[in-house]
Amino acid sequence: MFKFELIKESKECKARLGKIRTPHGDIETPIFMPVGTKATVKAMTPGEMKELEAQIILGNTYHLYLRPGHELIKEAGGLHKFMNWDGPILTDSGGFQVFSLGDLRRIKEEGVEFRSHIDGSKHFISPEKAIEIQNYLGSDIMMVFDECAPYPASYEYVKNSMERTTRWAKRCKDHHKNTESQALFGIVQGGMYKDLRIESAKQITDIGFPGYAIGGLSVGEPRDLMCEVLDYTVDYLPKGKPRYLMGVGSPDYLFEAVERGIDMADCVLPTRIARHGAFMTSKGQITIKNAKFRKDFKPIDENCQCYTCKNYSRAYIRHLFREKEILGARLATIHNLFFLINLMKSIRISIMENNFINFKKEFYKNYGY
Amino acid sequence: MFKFELIKESKECKARLGKIRTPHGDIETPIFMPVGTKATVKAMTPGEMKELEAQIILGNTYHLYLRPGHELIKEAGGLHKFMNWDGPILTDSGGFQVFSLGDLRRIKEEGVEFRSHIDGSKHFISPEKAIEIQNYLGSDIMMVFDECAPYPASYEYVKNSMERTTRWAKRCKDHHKNTESQALFGIVQGGMYKDLRIESAKQITDIGFPGYAIGGLSVGEPRDLMCEVLDYTVDYLPKGKPRYLMGVGSPDYLFEAVERGIDMADCVLPTRIARHGAFMTSKGQITIKNAKFRKDFKPIDENCQCYTCKNYSRAYIRHLFREKEILGARLATIHNLFFLINLMKSIRISIMENNFINFKKEFYKNYGY
Numbered sequence: 017m018f019k020f021e022l023i024k025e026s027k028e029c030k031a032r033l034g035k036i037r038t039p040h041g042d043i044e045t046p047i048f049m050p051v052g053t054k055a056t057v058k059a060m061t062p063g064e065m066k067e068l069e070a071q072i073i074l075g076n077t078y079h080l081y082l083r084p085g086h087e088l089i090k091e092a093g094g095l096h097k098f099m100n101w102d103g104p105i106l107t108d109s110g111g112f113q114v115f116s117l118g119d120l121r122r123i124k125e126e127g128v129e130f131r132s133h134i135d136g137s138k139h140f141i142s143p144e145k146a147i148e149i150q151n152y153l154g155s156d157i158m159m160v161f162d163e164c165a166p167y168p169a170s171y172e173y174v175k176n177s178m179e180r181t182t183r184w185a186k187r188c189k190d191h192h193k194n195t196e197s198q199a200l201f202g203i204v205q206g207g208m209y210k211d212l213r214i215e216s217a218k219q220i221t222d223i224g225f226p227g228y229a230i231g232g233l234s235v236g237e238p239r240d241l242m243c244e245v246l247d248y249t250v251d252y253l254p255k256g257k258p259r260y261l262m263g264v265g266s267p268d269y270l271f272e273a274v275e276r277g278i279d280m281a282d283c284v285l286p287t288r289i290a291r292h293g294a295f296m297t298s299k300g301q302i303t304i305k306n307a308k309f310r311k312d313f314k315p316i317d318e319n320c321q322c323y324t325c326k327n328y329s330r331a332y333i334r335h336l337f338r339e340k341e342i343l344g345a346r347l348a349t350i351h352n353l354f355f356l357i358n359l360m361k362s363i364r365i366s367i368m369e370n371n372f373i374n375f376k377k378e379f380y381k382n383y384g385y
Numbered sequence: 386m387f388k389f390e391l392i393k394e395s396k397e398c399k400a401r402l403g404k405i406r407t408p409h410g411d412i413e414t415p416i417f418m419p420v421g422t423k424a425t426v427k428a429m430t431p432g433e434m435k436e437l438e439a440q441i442i443l444g445n446t447y448h449l450y451l452r453p454g455h456e457l458i459k460e461a462g463g464l465h466k467f468m469n470w471d472g473p474i475l476t477d478s479g480g481f482q483v484f485s486l487g488d489l490r491r492i493k494e495e496g497v498e499f500r501s502h503i504d505g506s507k508h509f510i511s512p513e514k515a516i517e518i519q520n521y522l523g524s525d526i527m528m529v530f531d532e533c534a535p536y537p538a539s540y541e542y543v544k545n546s547m548e549r550t551t552r553w554a555k556r557c558k559d560h561h562k563n564t565e566s567q568a569l570f571g572i573v574q575g576g577m578y579k580d581l582r583i584e585s586a587k588q589i590t591d592i593g594f595p596g597y598a599i600g601g602l603s604v605g606e607p608r609d610l611m612c613e614v615l616d617y618t619v620d621y622l623p624k625g626k627p628r629y630l631m632g633v634g635s636p637d638y639l640f641e642a643v644e645r646g647i648d649m650a651d652c653v654l655p656t657r658i659a660r661h662g663a664f665m666t667s668k669g670q671i672t673i674k675n676a677k678f679r680k681d682f683k684p685i686d687e688n689c690q691c692y693t694c695k696n697y698s699r700a701y702i703r704h705l706f707r708e709k710e711i712l713g714a715r716l717a718t719i720h721n722l723f724f725l726i727n728l729m730k731s732i733r734i735s736i737m738e739n740n741f742i743n744f745k746k747e748f749y750k751n752y753g754y
Contacts, residue, residue: 054704054708054710055701055704056705056710056712058710058711058712059711059712059715060712061712061715083704083707083708084679084700084703084704084707088679088680088700091680091682092682092698092700092701098698098700098701099701100696100697100701310453310457311457311460313460313461327469328469329461329467331453331457331461331467332424332461332467332468332469334453335423335424335452335453336425338452338453339423339452341423341425341427342427342428342711342714342715343425343427343428343429343430345711346428346430346711346715
């Protein structure tokens with residue numbers, strides 16, 4: 017049921033066009049995937065996500081495992097039915113969140129012992145458990161349980177962590193039950209070390225998965241360093257499988273990733289900054305609470321065709337944010353998701369027309385990068 | 386441009402059917418009016434309010450005067466345009482909120498001096514100022530600046546307050562500029578004292594307004610006492626004008642008011658309790674955070690046709706509220722407003738069919754009153 021079709025390779029760079037077939041619908045790549053951490057894209061209904069032409073959304077295994085629990089979601093008929101979203105869903109493995117718990121977790125070869133950030137209760141997630149949870153959730157694309165090494169980290173730490181990630185990836189693949197309806201992606205780690213990245217890519221592709229993610233980037237390193245790692249890592253991934261860069265969602269990071277052959281990316285960035293009143297526009301990011309927008313009756317972005325820009329002024333939206341009105345978070349989320357989804361559409365067109373590099377240059381100039 | 390048409394008087398009680406014509410559309414009465422305090426019905430878009438068949442919404446003068454300011458709203462083209470709602474709007478006078486400030490305000494014959502609850506800044510609202518603000522907002526129905534006496538209050542206090550309310554009502558009428566496009570309603574006060582209520586009704590109707598409100602009820606008194614006051618007060622209001630009971634929004638209060646000849650009512654109740662996870666259903670009110678709903682995959686109300694009930698389970702909505710997800714507040718607000726708007730529609734049909742009393746009895750039995 018899962019299939020990746022490579023439609024076109026750019027003549028200008030490594031950018032490419034593709035299509036992913038999943039049991040819940042097709043996805044055109046390169047794609048930005050909005051995040052719905054706790055079985056809801058914050059502030060949005062599934063119907064609104066459809067109107068925005070979101071083709072796939074994410075769910076977070078760690079959060080859903082703790083609350084409401086994967087057994088409950090299975091009983092509800094799976095994550096799609098529980099949250100009323102009938103399009104494709106990708107779930108992460110919970111690894112990233114568990115490792116982010118810092119002092120609350122302990123890594124062993126068998127898996128990770130941790131305490132819930134909500135109530136301190138004790139839990140244990142192994143590669144097998146992460147797969148079982150995702151099988152219960154019923155996502156279209158699942159991720160192996162990996163360790164995302166921090167930045168900066170020593171060569172030795174990253175090497176050990178990368179090798180364990182490989183061993184865990186094997187265990188994940190062995191334990192995966194629903195290979196027919198759920199595609200399991202491998203994850204390449206290796207920090208910012210070239211030989212480790214290449215070694216990881218070789219080991220993970222040797223195991224063999226229907227898609228490959230690059231983890232451990234966009235974790236605080238400079239943009240140039242991320243680009244450098246992408247430059248050599250992508251070459252070790254097969255052309256016939258989708259490539260997913262985890263945790264990237266600012267316009268420039270998306271451009272840089274696509275240019276280097278990335279097909280998929282996700283991030284909470286557009287929805288999170290939206291709830292703080294920050295808007296991505298064709299002329300750069302604006303913070304609506306700024307006093308200069310008090311009597312500004314223009315839309316957020318005069319070039320934007322989203323519901324927010326077609327119906328509301330900056331002055332009104334500023335008022336909503338000052339008053340902490342829910343509608344403010346809604347209008348901002350709609351706008352930022354529309355902006356990124358539309359940006360990716362324009363990027364796909366530019367690849368089709370062999371105009372990607374020029375399009376990127378123009379965008380950077382207007383955005384103020 | 387403002388007109389009230391009395392369509393039918395019930396044979397069973399004082400209930401009646403009517404139609405109000407405003408510059409922004411017609412309103413079928415009896416009607417429940419959702420409240421959009423700060424230029425937004427909390428958590429909702431205007432489009433969603435239309436889908437719910439809300440025929441009129443409220444705005445609060447006190448809040449809009451302080452933020453974003455009535456001058457700014459005028460500059461934006463008025464409240465309708467500012468908030469993107471093209472249906473009828475009713476604004477209160479700010480009186481109720483100002484008097485609720487307690488120690489922060491001082492009442493004089495000229496008006497009320499008060500400090501903002503936001504930043505402590507000093508302000509003064511007179512009857513003339515309240516009218517000027519509402520003229521700037523451009524609402525279809527405006528209210529006179531009155532004093533809503535607390536409950537309980539002494540006979541002397543209420544008498545003085547009622548008489549001042551009459552003097553202020555005259556000043557409001559004299560100062561009102563846009564009589565063509567904005568209808569100004571008078572307000573009857575008088576607390577729980579029969580002779581004062583009757584005297585107030587006489588004085589206010591003597592001044593003459595296109596509609597009359599009853600203020601100072603549903604302020605903490607028992608339901609029977611409210612009913613008693615309504616019983617005698619309504620008789621002193623002319624049949625040919627709409628009657629508006631301020632601050633009422635629970636199903637039973639709405640039934641009792643309609644039975645006694647009330648045409649309009651408003652309250653934050655359905656939207657406020659929604660944001661705390663309380664749902665009005667055909668079988669009474671439920672609190673969704675209750676543990677018994679954890680694995681309840683039924684809709685909130687099996688008899689309900691709203692978006693929330695057609696698409697989501699109690700288990701999912703409970704999860705959203707536990708996680709403080711914005712979608713929870715949205716789904717609850719949609720449901721409660723749908724419930725009350727639909728209830729009023731059913732009440733209108735029952736009046737049309739001379740079946741109001743029976744309908745009320747059935748509803749009370751199922752709701753658990």
